[in-house]
Amino acid sequence: MNSTLSLDDDLQCSSDAIIDLRFANPKDISAWFYTQADRYIILVCFPLLFIFGVIGNGAFLLVVAFIEEMRTKTNFYLVNLAVADLIFILAEVYENLITHLISPTVKSLSYNTPVGCGLMFTAIFGSHFASxxxxxxxxxxxxxxxCKPLKHRMLVAKRRTLSLVVMAWIFGFIYAVTLVSPHFFVVHKSCIIWPDDEQYANLATVTINCVPIHPAYARFPYLMQSLPYIFALIxxxxxxxxxxxxxxxxxxxTASTAGNLDFEQKARRVRNQVARLLITNAAVFFGCHLPHFMLRFNDALLIYTNGRVGWKLSQSTWYILFWCNRALGTANSVVxxxxxxxxxxxxxxxxxxxxTCRWKQKAPKYRKIEVSSAATKFVSRL
Known part of the structure; x- marks a missing residue:
């Protein structure tokens, strides 16, 4: 039974780290375990997201690597976005799936060193902010x-594009390391005294969690996670x-000046295709991450106003929303x-x-169609 605490020789629990659940009510005890919804999301959704995310983003990297005409500046940004998505997926799946498989309690992690805590959450937040x-x-x-074609010609240099990409990576990880990840840099070990029931007999008496390096950081990251997202959204x-x-x-x-009905139809089709890509890409990205940042922003409001502003959620409801939001954010990296x-x-x-392994096959040559210079400029800019 677990009425007495059995600890490893190298583990010392202070008095404030000992959690006595022997006389706790069932609701408080159940808060230490995953719900059925949590287990479904972690054990079913996350593995599927991992498989499809690696295949999809890996395939896109192969597309750009093997097909020369796909090596455009826009695709260079998308390649880096795919790399960030892969880092995010790997870190998220490991942090959630492996942790669940190792321990049935929600407050126990699979890594037990400050380096593990720092690297894991820096990878998650750094790759997200870079995205x-x-x-x-x-x-x-x-x-x-x-909208600004003349200025665009001045900024199309490869060196400048590379500099912007490097700055994006630096921003993502520096922002994570300095403002968000310190919330998880210290390993905290809690010793649990479980009730004297058979169902708790084989549970671990030690849980490991990552906590802030300083109490001042306890409130800080919830708001700082939302600021880059809000700025980028606007x-x-x-x-x-x-x-x-x-x-x-x-x-x-351009269609009216060209006086070409065929060009007018092509221009409309290209315009609609570009608009769909822009709207869909932005809507999915911000839509998938919006619930998570709304939840974190609500947490920040509750903390900074001492519960006067914001929605007060029960712990079980908060955890369900938390896991759903994390799965939704991971899904964005997949789609x-x-x-x-x-x-x-x-x-x-x-x-x-x-x-189909036909990347060496050259694109077919099409018959050249003469159109006005205005039409040529319009299509080239798209």
Whole structure:
């Protein structure tokens, strides 16, 4: 039985780290275990997301690596986004799935050193913040190409693009290390005294968790997780609206000046395809992460206002929302390649070439169609 505490020789629990559950009510005890919904999300959803995420993002990396015409500046940003997604998926699945398999309690992790805590959460948050930065760079690149073509020509140098990508990675991990990850840098070991029932007989009496390096950090990260997301959401919405308006106006003007019905139809099709890609990519990214940051923002409101502002959730409800939100955020890293192929025929053809091992096959030569210079400029900018 667990009425007495049996500890490892190298483990010392202070008085405030001993949790006596012998006389606790069943509701408080159940809070230490995963619910059925938690187990379904962790044991079913996360493995599926891992498999499809690795296959999809890996296939996109192969597409860009093997097919020369896919090595564009936009795809260079998307390649880095795919790498960030892979890091995020690997870290998230390990942190959730392996931890659950090792211990049935929700407050026990699989790593028990400060290095493990620091590396794990830095990988999760660093890759996510880098993804946010890449979303802004993608929107900025398309905004300049379509709305500010003269300025875009001044910023298309490969060295400048590489510098922006490096800065995005640096921002993601420095922001994580300095403002968010310190919330999880210290290993905290709690010693549990379980009730004297047979169902608790074989449970571990020690749980391991990652806690802040200083009590001041306990409130800090919940708000700091939301700031880059909110900034990127506002910036991307503004630039995407400008892009769609510009595409609509330009296609009508160029089609009327070209006096070519065939070009008018092609211009409308290209405009709609680009608009679908922009809207879908942005909506899925921000939509998948919005619930998690709303939950964290609500936590920050409750903490900073001492519970006067915000929604007070029960612990079981909070955990269900937490796991659902983390699975939804991980799903975003999985569906990006699907979005590319679903909204753009070039990506579909490129994926098909890679899956059928025909990436060395050259694209067929099409008959050259003479159109006006205005039409040529319009299509090239898309």
């Amino acid at each position: 946010v930065a890449f979303m802004v760079l993608l929107a900025l690149e398309r905004y300049l190409a379509i 910036v991307c919405i503004y630039m995407y609206i400008c892009i769609i308006k510009n595409l609509s106006t330009r296609s009508e003007v 990006n390649p699907v979005i590319y192929s679903a909204t753009n025929s070039r990506y579909r053809q490129a994926f098909w070439k890679v899956f």
